[in-house]
Amino acid sequence: MVALVGLGLASSLASTSGQAAAQGLTAPLAPLPVAVEENTEKVALGEKLFLDPRLSHQGRNACVSCHPLDRGAMDGKIRGESAYGSAPLRNTPSLFNVAFNYFYNWDGGATTLEYQTEKALLNPKIMNMKWPELLAFLGAEPEYSRAFSDAYPDGLNRNNVLNALASFERSLVTPNARFDRYLRGEKHALDASEEHGYRLFTVMGCVACHQGINLGGNLFQRFGIFGSSKPDHEDVDAGRYEITRDEGDRGVFRVPSLRNVAVTAPFFHDGRAATLEQAVDIMAQRQLGRVLSPADRDAMVRFLNTLTGEYRGLPEGGERPRVR
Numbered sequence: 001m002v003a004l005v006g007l008g009l010a011s012s013l014a015s016t017s018g019q020a021a022a023q024g025l026t027a028p029l030a031p032l033p034v035a036v037e038e039n040t041e042k043v044a045l046g047e048k049l050f051l052d053p054r055l056s057h058q059g060r061n062a063c064v065s066c067h068p069l070d071r072g073a074m075d076g077k078i079r080g081e082s083a084y085g086s087a088p089l090r091n092t093p094s095l096f097n098v099a100f101n102y103f104y105n106w107d108g109g110a111t112t113l114e115y116q117t118e119k120a121l122l123n124p125k126i127m128n129m130k131w132p133e134l135l136a137f138l139g140a141e142p143e144y145s146r147a148f149s150d151a152y153p154d155g156l157n158r159n160n161v162l163n164a165l166a167s168f169e170r171s172l173v174t175p176n177a178r179f180d181r182y183l184r185g186e187k188h189a190l191d192a193s194e195e196h197g198y199r200l201f202t203v204m205g206c207v208a209c210h211q212g213i214n215l216g217g218n219l220f221q222r223f224g225i226f227g228s229s230k231p232d233h234e235d236v237d238a239g240r241y242e243i244t245r246d247e248g249d250r251g252v253f254r255v256p257s258l259r260n261v262a263v264t265a266p267f268f269h270d271g272r273a274a275t276l277e278q279a280v281d282i283m284a285q286r287q288l289g290r291v292l293s294p295a296d297r298d299a300m301v302r303f304l305n306t307l308t309g310e311y312r313g314l315p316e317g318g319e320r321p322r323v324r
């Protein structure tokens with residue numbers, strides 16, 4: 001059964017994720033679809049798996065432990081904390097609107113959600129699972145084996161576990177941000193200062209990197225184009241180089257989505273910025289060689305606050321929609 005999930009207000013505005021992604025490629029910025037088409041049975045099964053700590057070795061972590069859905073689908077920590085006491089992870093990215101990213105992880109090391117999900121399950125620092133252990137557990141749970149047989153003709157297997165989880169991840173869409181309503185023609189959805197922030201975002205050139213339907217998620221760029229060539233931070237993450245082993249990719253990272261950015265602090269791959277004000281100042285200086293006036297920075301932050309959408313009809317994080 002195919003149905004519309006992630007329903008917001010007007011389902012008549014729905015479009016499929018495929019169409020939306022195609023629009024995102026050509027338009028500099030585009031609103032999220034109000035709903036996406038996913039198989040409801042697979043999404044429900046994927047959600048059950050996402051919430052279940054028994055998917056991790058020793059049952060210490062569920063996906064939701066680090067990607068809580070009422071808090072921007074990220075844990076709010078500087079870096080993700082492994083339950084297995086090993087070396088620190090990077091800052092946890094939000095899982096909202098991941099269907100509209102073209103690369104996953106800060107180094108873009110995965111290009112499909114299924115592959116990224118398998119990496120999360122098997123990574124010793126994340127879920128620390130092995131396929132035989134996981135399939136044996138799911139097969140021994142009557143509820144799971146029944147749900148897999150109902151949702152898939154070939155029942156429980158590795159591909160279907162990954163497909164169910166990825167189907168749920170693709171359903172994590174947060175439509176109806178005030179900025180999206182503005183893009184759809186509701187000119188009063190932004191006030192004058194937010195609109196000024198949007199103009200700055202465009203004319204200063206933030207939009208050259210943070211573009212498409214997710215305002216990011218589709219490019220790689222150096223972090224720190226202007227200023228010192230030495231890292232301005234103790235962090236020495238090689239970024240994209242870890243994947244390509246190309247010297248030119250040292251210090252290059254995926255440009256992240258800015259959707260729901262007001263509820264996904266702290267920021268950057270190493271969580272170095274605690275507030276949006278700090279993140280915007282760092283971006284203006286290091287990516288564009290500019291110093292923002294306090295008024296312009298404030299307007300930019302106010303604009304970024306309009307990118308917070310709704311999950312299952314409720315505003316994500318703390319922001320409440322204004323009544324006008």
Ligand code: HEC
Nearest residue numbers: 061062063066080081082089090091092093104105106120
């Ligand atoms: C211990 C915390 C933790 C747990 C548990 C966890 N994740 Fe993550 N997740 C992270 C971190 C940290 C990253 C970023 C990794 C990187 O860039 O190196 C990430 C990245 C991701 C991404 C990439 C998102 C993007 O746009 O780049 C996806 C998708 C994802 N996780 C899905 C899952 C799923 C599905 C599960 C459960 C099977 C899961 N995660 C469990 C911490 C966690």
Ligand code: HEC
Nearest residue numbers: 205206209221223253254255256267268269279283284287
């Ligand atoms: C040349 C490309 C480029 C430009 C221009 C650019 N950014 Fe970025 N932005 C990036 C990259 C790359 C990252 C990820 C850096 C990292 O953590 O490794 C990023 C990260 C961010 C983050 C942190 C998001 C998060 O979830 O951690 C914010 C906020 C942001 N940018 C806002 C802006 C604003 C506002 C502007 C304009 C003043 C801007 N950016 C201009 C490439 C760019």
